[in-house]
Each structure stands twice: as structure tokens, then as C-alpha cells.
Amino acid sequence: MVTTQRKSFDWFTIMIYLILVCWGWMSIYSSSYTIDSPLFSLNTIAGRQLAFMTCSFLIAGSILFIDAKLINRLSYLIYFFTMIALVLVLFIGKEVGGAKAWFNFGKFGLQPAEFAKIGTVLVIAKFLNDNNLYLNKTRTLIITASFVVFPVLLILMQPDAGSALVYTSLIIMFYREGLPLRYIISIIIVGILAILTLIIGVSSSIIVLIILTSILAYLLKKQEKKFMIVLIFFIICASVISGINYTYEKILQPHQKERIDLIIGKEKNELGSGYNLKQSLIAIGSGGFIGKGYLKGTQTKGNFVPEQETDFIFCTIGEEFGFIGSTLVITLLLSLIIRIILLSEKQTSRFSRIIGYSLAAILFAHIFINIGMTTGLVPVIGIPLPFFSYGGSSLLAFSTLLFIFIKFDACRMERF
Amino acid sequence: MRKHDFYEHRKYPVLIIISAAIVLIIVKLFSIQILDKSYKLSAENNVVRKIVKYPERGWVYDRNNTLLVSNQRAHDIMVTPYLLDSNIDTLFLCNILQLSQQEFNNKIKQAKKYSHYKPSIFLKAVSKENFADIQDKLHLFKGFYTQPRYVREYNTKSGANIFGYIGQISKSLLEKYPKYTQEDLIGITGVEKTYEKQLAGEKGIERKVVDVFGKYQSKLEDGKYDTLPKKGQDVVLTIDITLQEYAEKIMQNKRGSIVAIEPSTGEILCLVSSPNYDPSLFLGNQRSKNFTNLYLDPAKPLWDRSTSALYPPGSIFKLINALIGLQEQVINPATLFICNNGWNYKSILHIGCHKHDSPLNLRQSIAQSCNAYYCSTFQRIIASKENSTAGLDNWQQHVKSFGLNKLIHTDLHDKKMGFIPNSEYYNKKYGIRRWGASTCISLGIGQDAILMTPIQMANLASIVANKGYYRTPHIVKTINQSIDDLNQDFFTKKYCSIDSIYFESVIYGMETAVEGKHGTAKKAKLTGMKICGKTGTAQNPHGDDHSIFIAFSPRENPKIAIAVYVENGGWGSDVAAPMGSLCIEKYRTRKISRIRLENEMINKNIQY
Numbered sequence A: 001m002v003t004t005q006r007k008s009f010d011w012f013t014i015m016i017y018l019i020l021v022c023w024g025w026m027s028i029y030s031s032s033y034t035i036d037s038p039l040f041s042l043n044t045i046a047g048r049q050l051a052f053m054t055c056s057f058l059i060a061g062s063i064l065f066i067d068a069k070l071i072n073r074l075s076y077l078i079y080f081f082t083m084i085a086l087v088l089v090l091f092i093g094k095e096v097g098g099a100k101a102w103f104n105f106g107k108f109g110l111q112p113a114e115f116a117k118i119g120t121v122l123v124i125a126k127f128l129n130d131n132n133l134y135l136n137k138t139r140t141l142i143i144t145a146s147f148v149v150f151p152v153l154l155i156l157m158q159p160d161a162g163s164a165l166v167y168t169s170l171i172i173m174f175y176r177e178g179l180p181l182r183y184i185i186s187i188i189i190v191g192i193l194a195i196l197t198l199i200i201g202v203s204s205s206i207i208v209l210i211i212l213t214s215i216l217a218y219l220l221k222k223q224e225k226k227f228m229i230v231l232i233f234f235i236i237c238a239s240v241i242s243g244i245n246y247t248y249e250k251i252l253q254p255h256q257k258e259r260i261d262l263i264i265g266k267e268k269n270e271l272g273s274g275y276n277l278k279q280s281l282i283a284i285g286s287g288g289f290i291g292k293g294y295l296k297g298t299q300t301k302g303n304f305v306p307e308q309e310t311d312f313i314f315c316t317i318g319e320e321f322g323f324i325g326s327t328l329v330i331t332l333l334l335s336l337i338i339r340i341i342l343l344s345e346k347q348t349s350r351f352s353r354i355i356g357y358s359l360a361a362i363l364f365a366h367i368f369i370n371i372g373m374t375t376g377l378v379p380v381i382g383i384p385l386p387f388f389s390y391g392g393s394s395l396l397a398f399s400t401l402l403f404i405f406i407k408f409d410a411c412r413m414e415r416f
Numbered sequence B: 001m002r003k004h005d006f007y008e009h010r011k012y013p014v015l016i017i018i019s020a021a022i023v024l025i026i027v028k029l030f031s032i033q034i035l036d037k038s039y040k041l042s043a044e045n046n047v048v049r050k051i052v053k054y055p056e057r058g059w060v061y062d063r064n065n066t067l068l069v070s071n072q073r074a075h076d077i078m079v080t081p082y083l084l085d086s087n088i089d090t091l092f093l094c095n096i097l098q099l100s101q102q103e104f105n106n107k108i109k110q111a112k113k114y115s116h117y118k119p120s121i122f123l124k125a126v127s128k129e130n131f132a133d134i135q136d137k138l139h140l141f142k143g144f145y146t147q148p149r150y151v152r153e154y155n156t157k158s159g160a161n162i163f164g165y166i167g168q169i170s171k172s173l174l175e176k177y178p179k180y181t182q183e184d185l186i187g188i189t190g191v192e193k194t195y196e197k198q199l200a201g202e203k204g205i206e207r208k209v210v211d212v213f214g215k216y217q218s219k220l221e222d223g224k225y226d227t228l229p230k231k232g233q234d235v236v237l238t239i240d241i242t243l244q245e246y247a248e249k250i251m252q253n254k255r256g257s258i259v260a261i262e263p264s265t266g267e268i269l270c271l272v273s274s275p276n277y278d279p280s281l282f283l284g285n286q287r288s289k290n291f292t293n294l295y296l297d298p299a300k301p302l303w304d305r306s307t308s309a310l311y312p313p314g315s316i317f318k319l320i321n322a323l324i325g326l327q328e329q330v331i332n333p334a335t336l337f338i339c340n341n342g343w344n345y346k347s348i349l350h351i352g353c354h355k356h357d358s359p360l361n362l363r364q365s366i367a368q369s370c371n372a373y374y375c376s377t378f379q380r381i382i383a384s385k386e387n388s389t390a391g392l393d394n395w396q397q398h399v400k401s402f403g404l405n406k407l408i409h410t411d412l413h414d415k416k417m418g419f420i421p422n423s424e425y426y427n428k429k430y431g432i433r434r435w436g437a438s439t440c441i442s443l444g445i446g447q448d449a450i451l452m453t454p455i456q457m458a459n460l461a462s463i464v465a466n467k468g469y470y471r472t473p474h475i476v477k478t479i480n481q482s483i484d485d486l487n488q489d490f491f492t493k494k495y496c497s498i499d500s501i502y503f504e505s506v507i508y509g510m511e512t513a514v515e516g517k518h519g520t521a522k523k524a525k526l527t528g529m530k531i532c533g534k535t536g537t538a539q540n541p542h543g544d545d546h547s548i549f550i551a552f553s554p555r556e557n558p559k560i561a562i563a564v565y566v567e568n569g570g571w572g573s574d575v576a577a578p579m580g581s582l583c584i585e586k587y588r589t590r591k592i593s594r595i596r597l598e599n600e601m602i603n604k605n606i607q608y
């Protein structure tokens, strides 16, 4: 092990991070603002967020000063502990809004699902790096996938579909690490068929499947094992369709069905998520080009948008800073993602590249789903906007993962 | 050494897909924040609550500036459906609002149908007494709030047909008056309707910023866009409320009408339609129940008989025939006609008359109301032209000049033309040239197809009093102390086709009817004040005859012209004449000297 040269920390990334976190706090302060609210108090949302920020900065700082090798070596252990936490929360967690997702510590709560991301990312990076494996081998793929499937299943049991959904974004990292394109296409097709089954019913989906199978057979006409491949494809897809249909019709409770109907847009809920979206669009849309000015948003001040400090925090930005401000925030977030990807490509170690790609993928999933949800591009799925949404767990987890990456980037010449 | 990375090129699709997805979001933001302007409006609807400040409707006074109609404060209870609690204590709330569970649910349903997010009226015009209790407790119920507004307050129980009433604006009217909104009230009948524009005033609007719970946050931009309500203009009626109340009292338990006009101005002094009702019945939460009761009442109290009832005028019409006869010079004051207990035509047709001396001259024919005299006069009027058609149409032209068979363009909202037949009418009825003066001889004594409204009868008295002209009868004297907003046509004289010199002998006859030994209107005689009158008794195929009287007083420079019409009242001389005389006395002297006669008339109860 030869340490050659040390690179300094990537200050560009750290700057963007600090800007985003501060802007996030301003938004939270604004969305919970009333004329007589004290500036700093643990009884206010903004005050508590300030505490989370301090905490995050401390952890981020300490990550930068500990030995990177230590983190690398502890990867399996961290994964193990975060999984234990996911199991424990199912038993001793506090139920909020129908989901057991929180450990309760007095005024504060911790959401293990947020931290499980760190563990999962670290363990995949460690596994693939140490064994120098690429995902073009089925065996590797299965082991790697199981690292993901385990926390996803645990999170689904809470149940917290939004947080579980975020893990699918790791496909971006898998792709970069050699996952064959056909797997990705298959997953997309299965996903589309599953949604189609719920929307248009079994029989129509089967017809779509037969058409898809014919196209596949045509494309593969020169291959040797074409019959086997087409058959396997058909059987898998058909079982997905019938499995989904069976689950929906026979296993799910009426209220669960209702939730699914809402998510796929089969039903509109005027007073539930439909109302949220409507108010969210009004708040953002009324911001116009330059916005109404900081602390002057009428919709957010009047509490018209539900969950406006957490999942719908983007409404405050859209309303008060308008199109200019929203675009600036989105551009900053995109620059962060692109910077992370470009830095990842410069890594000599796969361990840090995988962490970088995973971080970029998870950030992207959160940003796209969250802002997409507030602007009506995607169905209402409750996940936070990184660095902006109120909540300690999300901020802590993202800060930790980001600074782990910054730390590894700074010692990119070290071999692990 | 590091193994070669086969997959490095895969960073490009990743970067492209991520960037494309983010650009997609920016495009979507562009569309909702810049292209679509509707969200700005929705945002304003969310937070800006327009509080309508209802103006006070103009007050109404009588001709002596006695306040008749003013306003009292009431409150609308408003509801915003989406703010309602799901587990609301309806029993308690219904109790406070004095509603049944059923009514409550209906009203909620109605409000939801209108809008989930916009407030609508839940309970209209809650009176002061109930409001205190409601205000104390209503804040316990999310989604409800109160909004002040005015309702009418009446200082008299009379004149409901004159004032009319206000009610919620109908859909068809909303299209006609774009300034009004669904919740607004508008005059539906009476003065409230004809002078709606002046009485209504202007609404003020206050814009408040509220939060999602409807809680007040602040004024919108410090009230920059707020406007104050403007009170409606005050209206002074031509009505003398003392006379109106007295006439209504004297008409109690009878059906019919009393209309009095000041002859020199056309100002209506009283406009009575009986049976009537208390105008206050249309206020408060019993409103619709009261309305239904009045609507279903067989005596039709909501129907303004004074302007809309079409009655045969009977003998009062003889005045017109006398005047036409004089004008056409087919009779003169000395003309005598024989009466053999009536008038005969070739022993086929007989029009009866009561017993009196014969022959009579013009003056006595009016005083004693001889049927034969007017059959003969009418015959001569028709015969004065080359044929019956020309004769009758000439007669009709004269009659129409008395404001009959046409709408008088007054400010009373409900009015009828009445009917005076012409040749066309009889051609249709009997065939061309298959009729003559004898066929329609009853026109001479005010029967046959003639129909008049009580206000036209009063106007007839007014024309005679003025010796040949009238000013359009109207009900409003001034608006905001000016006559600019009134129909200027009210102030021009409208002459009838009879020269004024011919009126003297007719008036002499009317004087004799009251003062003379054999006068039919003897019961109208009033010591110390000269009354000129003419009684009438109209045959009624459905029951007892209608009792009629028109009069004016004093003889020179008359101050009041009056028409009294009592359905099924019997002889004009017995009922209508004394009632008219009492009204004249009340108006002129403000007191009644003939207490016994007054009691007799007030207590007269005419059964149907």
C-alpha cells in the first residue's frame, strides 16, 4: 500500500452542499413562519432543523478527519447495523401515519430507512471492489441484488413505498458497473406490464405481452437459443401479470387497493393527495417568473399546502422565488449530481466510484420524484427533497454519504 | 494494477438521462409558472376573501316625510364546505340555528353543490334576537362565519302592495343585470322594483387575506383596493300614510280597492287593495311559509287590485257618456229624456231603471243615475255619425282619451289596460253590420264589455275635477329631494277630447248627487265640505252587485279625487259612497265627525 499524493477536498461540492443546506433552512423557516415566532428555539421547526444542521456539519467534519480506510473496513459492519435497525423499527418503532418508520427519542426521531442507504451503498462497493467483480456475471448480480432486496423488503414492511422505491435508482450504478442492458430493458418491461395490469386489466396486458413477445422473437431470429429465451421471457412476464393481479384482487385490503388506485391515477382524491397536488400547483404556479419575495408567499403562509415543510417544501421555493429561483435550485442540485458523477469517473478505486454513482443515483431519484410530485409530473409519493425538506434523518444520511464520498475523493490515490 | 474499465463509456447515457429528466422538470415549471396564468387566480381565490359590504337600501317616506320603510341589521351565516369538521356536533349546531337535522343536511348539500372552496350563504338574514346566541357559539364550528347585511324594517302595517318586496335575484334577472351576484337581493314588486336602481345603493368590497382555516391574516395591501358601501337613495312617496292606513282599515273584511289622487298633480294619495297583508311578513325565517300562505289564499292578497283588477265601471261611466254627448252636441244641459222604469227598444229590449221622476234633465240624470237617459244619449252619440261603426269608433276615441283602454305609463309596477270595445269587437262578436246602437246599448250605462281598473276610475274622477285633463298618476314624489330621476312625463297635462266648458254641468250633477234631495250619493254628504260624486252599481253574474263610488272635493280647486270599489258590496249609494266620503274627510280634516257611520263601515263584513 503506497500513499503517493494527497488531493485536497473538493471545495466546489462542499460549497454547493452548504448553499443548498442554507437555502433549505431558509425555506423551512419561511414555510413555518409566523410574525411572532422566535428565531431560534427547539420548539420551532426551523430551530430544530438548525440543530440537525449543526449535527450534520459535525459528522461531516469528523468524516473528513478520520482515516478513509476505517470506513472501508467497517462497510460490512455498518450494513449489518443498519439492517438490524430496520428490523428493530418494525417492533419498537413509533407508528406515524400508518407506518412504523421511526425510532423515537423524546423531541427527536430517527428514520433508519434513511441510514440504510449508507450501509447498502458501502456494502455493494466493498463487495464488488474487493472481489473485482462486474455485474455481467449472473452470480455476482444475484449477490449484489440481494444486498438491495433485503432492506427494500424490510422498508416495504413498515410500509414506506416511497423510501423503498428510491433503491431502484441504484440501477444506474449497476449499469455503470456492468449490468447488461437486457436486464435493464427487462426490468423496465416488467415494470410497465405491472402498471398496465393494474390500469387496464389482465386480458389487455396479456395481449400487449403477446405483441412484445412476437417483437422479441423477431429481433432474436438469428440467435441460437432463441426459443428458450422467448419462452422464458413470456413465462416470467405472464407470471408477473397474474401475480400482480392476484395480489391486487385477492390479497390487498380495500384501503391498500385505494392507495394503489390513487398512485396509478385510476382514482382522483379531491380531498387527499389530489388536494395536495392542486394546492401545490397553485402555490408554485402563482410564483410566476420572479416569485412573490422571501417570506411573502401567500399560499405557504396560509398553510394551504399540506406537508409544506417536508415533502412539499419545494412549493415555498416555487412561490417565493418564482421560476428563476426554482430553476436555480434545480440547477444547483443537477450540478451537484453531475459533479459527483464526473468526480466518480476520476476515481482510481472502484470502491469510491461505486459510492459516488450510488450517491448521484439516490440524489437524482429523490430530486426527480419529489419535485416531479410537487409539479404534477409523477404521482404523489412521499419522499423528502434532499437538503431542503425538514427532517434530521434525511439531512444526516445525505450529508454522511456525501462527505464519505468527498473524503474518498480526497484520497483517490490510495488503494483500498 | 487496475483492471481495464470496459464500461467507462456508460457515463454518457447516465449523464444524458439525468440531465434530460431534470430539464423535463424545468420545462414543467416553465409551463405552470409562466405559461399558465390560472394559478395566480386560484392562489388569490385561496387567500383573498372578498367580504361584500352590503349597502343600506334607501329609506322610504310618505308625502309628509313620515318614515315608512327603513332597515335593520341582520346577519347571514356563511359556510365554506371544505373547512367543515367531519365529526361536527350537528345536534348542537342545529339547536343553535333552530334547524331540523333534515334542513341542515339539505343546506350543507346545497352549499357543496355550489362550491367546496368558496363560501356561500347557509342561513339568510338571521334577526338580531337570534343572532346574539348564534354569535356566541358559532366560532366553535370550523367553516362557519357571519356576514352582516341589512333587511327591511317597516314602520307601518299598511301599504304592502305599494312597497312591494325584495327577494333573491332570479337566474333570468342575473343575466339582465350583470352587476348583481347570486346572493344579491333585488326588488321584485312595487316601488322596490320600479325604483330598484335608486334604492339599491352600491356594494362595498373589502379584501382580506386569510389562511387555510379562514382565519384572518391581514388586509390585502392595506386596503388599497377596498371600497365602502354607498347607501341607496331615499324615496319620498306621494302616499299620505294617514289616509292609506285609514282606507285600509275601512276596507277590512271586504274585497276591493280605494284609490285617491291629487287631481292637480296626479300624485297618488292612497292605493288600497283589499285584502292586504303586513309587509313585515316577508322578513325573517318565516318568509317562505308566509309567502306560500298568502299565495294560496283564495282572496288573493298578493294581487294588487288597485292597478290590476278589471272591473265593470257601472254607472260612474255615465259621466263619460254625458261629456261625449255634450261634446258631440247631441245633448245639452237642458235635454230631457223620458224614463218608463227604464229604456225600451221596439219592445224587444228593456233596460230597467229605478223609480224616479220623469223626465229628467242632465243634472238630475247624473244625480239620480237614470239608465234610460244614458241609453238614449248613447243611441244619439252612435247615430251622430253616418253609421254605427263610425259612431261607435268615434265614441271609443273619446273614451280612450280618458286614459282608458291603454296603459298609463306610471311608476306602478303592475298595471292593466282595461278594455273599451270598438266596432271591430262587435264585428267579431256579431258579424259585420249585424249590430247597432241597441245591440251594445249597455255601454251607455257602463256595462257590456267595458272594463276599468280602480286607478283608472280614480283618474276619471281626477279628469272631471280638473275639467278636462289629468297628470299621469304616480307614486313617487321625489328621490333624494329631487325630481330629476322621475319620469318627466308625469308633469305634463294630458287633455281628454272634451272641451272644458262641458264639465261644469256634469260637475253640477255630481254635486247634486251628494247634496240633492234625490241624489244617489246622499250618504256621502259631509257638512262643511262640498263633495261631488257619482255612485255606481255594477251587475255581477257571480253574486251580489259591486258597489262603486267616485268623487272629488272640494268643488273648486279640488284636492282629492277618489275611487272606491267594493266587490259584492251591493248598491253604490249604500257602501262605496259613504266609504269614499269618510276617506275624503279623513284626508282633508285629519279627523272623523261621523263616528257612527265610520263604525258601520269599518264593521261591515261582506261574505262571499
Ligand SMILES: [Zn+2]
Pocket (backbone or CB within 6 Å): B339, B341, B342, B353, B354, B356, B369, B370, B371, B372, B373
Ligand atoms: Zn231612469
